[in-house]
Amino acid sequence: MSPPARPAQTLAQKLIARASGRTHVAPGEIVSCQVDLAMFHDSSGPRRLKPMLEELGARIWDKNRVVLVMDHYVPERDEDSRRIVRIAREWAAEQQLPHVYDSIGICHVVLPQKGHIRPGMFCVGGDSHSPTGGAFGAYMFGIGATEMLGVVVTGGIWVRVPLTLRMWWDGELAPGVSAKDMMLHLTGRFGMNGGDYQAVEFCGPGVQALSMQERMTLSNMSAELGAQAGLVAPDATTREWLRAAGVPDEQIALDPWFTDEGVDERAAKTFRFDAAALAPQVAAPHSPANTHAVGDIGQVPIQVAYIGACTGAKLDDLRAAAAVLRGRRVAAGTRLMVAPASAQDQQAAQDEGVLGALRDAGAQLLPHSCGACSGYGGTIPDGATVVATTARNFKGRMGSASAQVYLASPYTVAASALCGRIADPREVLA
Known part of the structure; x- marks a missing residue:
């Protein structure tokens, strides 16, 4: 007998299932996931993590999976900012971290530009706009310092499998209208708790027509909806952008990172919008x-x-x-x-x-x-x-x-x- 057909899943379910080592997860389940990448910056990282790690006598679980970006307190303007950045730089050197980006840009932009985010990954970031990584078909969300400590020591974190809110955009944006307008419109309609710590997936022809950086804006501002993650299924646009960032083709998988047809309405709700009719x-x-x-x-x-x-x-x-x-x-x-x-x-x-x-x-x-x-x-x-x-x-x-x-x-x-x-x-x- 052939094995029973696997139930249709959302992109969020597939990403979490992979990270938890399972074939299928259901909304509402609490599962333990292995983290592919942990990112933090000068404000959220070393000045908070260093003393906690020392108190525990603990070490970083995998330095190759950690990225530190100096972007919040640079260039240093006063003694307080100099102290914060100095702690970050000294700790990075002491730990011999291989992925440190100092004063070359904002973490959510630098991370994909350096090829760290790829489809299928499960990532966390020490910043509320970490869902930006979801534009590349990765599950990425922001966590606080205590949760980050757990990730840095163990490489794992638990997550409650979310409901997916699918924001389907038909048509294409008119000249002078951008992804920022899409997100402001959604935030105005649903409110800042409209995402209710769920996964928001941006889809439809209006999203597929967007550049990668415009998709990053959508995922970034899913935080303003109160969502945990903001996802876009990877496609040819994703592949070409990541190739340009130096990511090898074998690390850019488009399958199976999309929401299946016929997914249960208990796992996903769809809302439809007309991109062509959107005003600034x-x-x-x-x-x-x-x-x-x-x-x-x-x-x-x-x-x-x-x-x-x-x-x-x-x-x-x-x-x-x-x-x-x-x-x-x-x-x-x-x-x-x-x-x-x-x-x-x-x-x-x-x-x-x-x-x-x-x-x-x-x-x-x-x-x-x-x-x-x-x-x-x-x-x-x-x-x-x-x-x-x-x-x-x-x-x-x-x-x-x-x-x-x-x-x-x-x-x-x-x-x-x-x-x-x-x-x-x-x-x-x-």
Whole structure:
């Protein structure tokens, strides 16, 4: 007799089943998983892990599976930041960690650019936007310092198998509309707890048409939905991007990393959207869920336009801003700041003439680090009205508690910098 057919599974179920050494897992089950990769940065890593490891007398389970990125407190601006970064650098040297990336960009962008994330992997990160790795067909989520300690010592972690919320996008985005608009729209509709610590899967023709970096924005901001993971099934676009990052073909498996047809509705719920009908979105202070179409925001004057963060300053984001700004100048009284997400993206933008277009428009170039997104560097003036490509606009998130921060796509932020007020990029591009 032939063995019974395996039940249809979601992408999330397949990834967790592989990590737990099983053929099938069901939503609600609690399983123990082996971790393929653990990432942490200067803020979340050594300064917290070092004393705990020493107290336990424990060692790292597998140094080849650990990645440390210095991105939150660089470049060092004061004694506190110098202390934090010094701890990270000294501990990395002491442990002889083979994968350390110091001041070359934001962890969520550097990690895939260095070929660390591949389809089928099960990964954790010491940062809430670690779900970015899900854009590559990997299960990746953020954990706290105590959980990271357990992973670093044992190489394992337990997980509750999630329900999958499938966000199906038909059509394709119109010019001037981006993945950031998709995510702001979803956050406005479902709220910041809409994901309820489940897995969100982005799918449909509208997602398949996106570049890898745009898919990274979707997975990144699944955190704003309250999801544990944000997944995109890998395809030819994934393969080509990873090849360019130096990942060998044999490590880029597209099968079986997709959601099966006929998956049980108790394992997945599907919501449908029309990408072609989506207008640019803006989140008003002080929540990403306070989102409206740009035309409903009104004539809001701004003093600062900020293009930065893992959510909004990758190469594709810089290209989008340059498409709006090329040959134009920022409005008088408006300050435009650009902090590329990585050194690699900054160099590519320089080579393509993208950075030149931004500078000619009046942009001020900032270091490729988390910067103002995490409230570091004091770049946001008190009382300023800001429109930013960052993922969050909580009160005080960008440093100043009195700043009024609006969230938007790179297209919209660039158009707003030109107009000195929140503006619809479609009008400028037209």
